[in-house]
Amino acid sequence: MHRLLDRGLEQLTAMVFNMGKVAEKALAISIDGFVREKDTSGDVHELSEILLSLTVEVEEKAFGLIAKYQPVASDLRIINSYMKIAYDFERYGRYAWDICFIRKRLGGLKDCEEWIPHFIEEMGEKVLQMVRTSINSLKNQDTDLAKAISKTEQEVDEMYFQYLDKLVKEAHVTGQCTTSSVLVVRYLERIADHATYIAEAVVYIATGQKITLR
Amino acid sequence: MTTLRMSNKNGETAVNLEQVRPEAKMQSIALNAWFGSKQALKDINLTVKANAVTAIIGPSGCGKSTFIRCLNRMHELVPNARMSGQVLLDGKNIYSKETDSVQIRRRVGMVFQKPNPFPTMSIYDNVAAGLKLTGTKKGQNLDEIVKKSLQQATLWDEVKDDLKKPGTGISGGQQQRLCIARAIALQPEVILMDEPCSALDPIATAKIEELIVQLKNDYTVVIVTHNMQQAARVSDFTAFMYLGQLVEFDDTTSMFENPKSELTEKYITGKFG
Numbered sequence: 348m349h350r351l352l353d354r355g356l357e358q359l360t361a362m363v364f365n366m367g368k369v370a371e372k373a374l375a376i377s378i379d380g381f382v383r384e385k386d387t388s389g390d391v392h393e394l395s396e397i398l399l400s401l402t403v404e405v406e407e408k409a410f411g412l413i414a415k416y417q418p419v420a421s422d423l424r425i426i427n428s429y430m431k432i433a434y435d436f437e438r439y440g441r442y443a444w445d446i447c448f449i450r451k452r453l454g455g456l457k458d459c460e461e462w463i464p465h466f467i468e469e470m471g472e473k474v475l476q477m478v479r480t481s482i483n484s485l486k487n488q489d490t491d492l493a494k495a496i497s498k499t500e501q502e503v504d505e506m507y508f509q510y511l512d513k514l515v516k517e518a519h520v521t522g523q524c525t526t527s528s529v530l531v532v533r534y535l536e537r538i539a540d541h542a543t544y545i546a547e548a549v550v551y552i553a554t555g556q557k558i559t560l561r
Numbered sequence: 562m563t564t565l566r567m568s569n570k571n572g573e574t575a576v577n578l579e580q581v582r583p584e585a586k587m588q589s590i591a592l593n594a595w596f597g598s599k600q601a602l603k604d605i606n607l608t609v610k611a612n613a614v615t616a617i618i619g620p621s622g623c624g625k626s627t628f629i630r631c632l633n634r635m636h637e638l639v640p641n642a643r644m645s646g647q648v649l650l651d652g653k654n655i656y657s658k659e660t661d662s663v664q665i666r667r668r669v670g671m672v673f674q675k676p677n678p679f680p681t682m683s684i685y686d687n688v689a690a691g692l693k694l695t696g697t698k699k700g701q702n703l704d705e706i707v708k709k710s711l712q713q714a715t716l717w718d719e720v721k722d723d724l725k726k727p728g729t730g731i732s733g734g735q736q737q738r739l740c741i742a743r744a745i746a747l748q749p750e751v752i753l754m755d756e757p758c759s760a761l762d763p764i765a766t767a768k769i770e771e772l773i774v775q776l777k778n779d780y781t782v783v784i785v786t787h788n789m790q791q792a793a794r795v796s797d798f799t800a801f802m803y804l805g806q807l808v809e810f811d812d813t814t815s816m817f818e819n820p821k822s823e824l825t826e827k828y829i830t831g832k833f834g
Contacts, residue, residue, distance in 0.1 A: 350832065422830050
């Protein structure tokens with residue numbers, strides 16, 4: 348049976364999935380630019396602004412559906428989760444922009460020893476993989492895929508602390524390299540957290556269970 | 562006293578379960594009901610907790626009204642109707658031979674779908690009618706009881722200067738609250754409500770809903786409703802019935818956030834049929 352609410356839910360879903368695409372693109376360009384010393388700030392800024400306005404649109408749409416249809420059960424879980432996921436996507440965009448900004452403002456990794464860009468590239472790839480997993484698990488409502496994110500999140504966390512420990516021991520790293528790289532590594536770790544929040548929301552939508560994957 | 566030992570960072574605490582878990586006021590055990598050869602209820606086992614609002618939801622003909630009519634022995638008043646199983650009120654079977662059905666209906670009051678004040682009686686007499694009929698309040702101050710009942714039904718301020726006017730001369734919402742006052746006057750322990758707002762406008766409905774939530778401080782309330790948002794708003798527990806069976810019973814928040822049965826999910830999200 349087709350319900351009046353269904354059309355609204357379809358529109359909301361399309362909006363959130365579209366945000367996922369934009370957010371993934373913003374992060375991919377941003378991380379690549381940072382590691383390869385390319386200025387991608389123009390494109391990333393534009394994508395980040397798009398995500399910001401889409402978040403507002405998703406929120407308005409979701410509020411409208413709640414006000415008009417008083418959804419319950421899985422309908423309510425979807426709407427509530429999509430509002431949170433839209434925020435997570437918006438944060439992806441914001442961190443993508445922050446990474447570009449660090450390169451522009453502080454000079455990025457140009458004075459760093461060779462191992463540092465490699466380390467950040469590896470961590471960036473891992474985080475991007477988490478971002479893609481979060482988006483794919485959402486699109487396919489795949490709770491197994493969503494739960495699998497937990498392992499990568501742990502690895503990213505370990506890399507984050509590993510990096511900080513190593514930097515503390517390396518006295519010859521410049522202030523510019525330290526500041527740029529620590530901030531970016533921190534942003535990557537936060538992006539991984541948001542990917543995990545999305546995975547948790549995917550499980551909640553499908554099962555109603557509130558689990559923690561961190 | 563039943564206690565549960567819980568550990569927290571400050572050490573172990575004993576929690577009195579009787580304080581945190583509301584007691585069972587009524588309980589149906591293997592309850593079946595028939596109208597002639599048609600079975601309307603099938604093996605219903607449900608606990609109604611004291612000082613809580615329990616909502617019964619389900620599509621038309623699922624047995625909601627029959628169920629609550631079994632809770633105060635009104636089902637047996639229908640020709641050809643019969644039942645089997647037990648209904649406990651404070652642990653005692655209301656269908657046992659020594660139980661007086663009139664006494665049960667006094668302890669377990671009923672408010673119906675359409676406001677039905679006695680048409681020839683004043684507002685005052687409508688509230689006092691039950692007391693006069695049962696004769697058990699002789700010698701007591703009727704005025705006081707009528708006033709208190711109307712106050713509890715949040716109607717006193719609106720009718721206190723018109724107590725001699727006919728009960729049918731007030732609005733539909735006021736008439737329904739008058740019927741609630743009439744039920745309260747008999748000092749029941751449980752109030753059953755069979756779609757009490759279905760004939761009312763949204764403002765009158767909101768007033769009754771507010772009243773229902775207040776009433777649970779003094780009474781146990783069971784409400785049958787077609788309006789799922791109403792069940793979600795006013796009740797602490799919700800039972801979903803379908804084709805005479807109890808499909809799911811849970812606290813209302815869990816039921817409306819994450820129902821366990823697929824059938825419940827379909828019904829409350831409107832995906833039925």
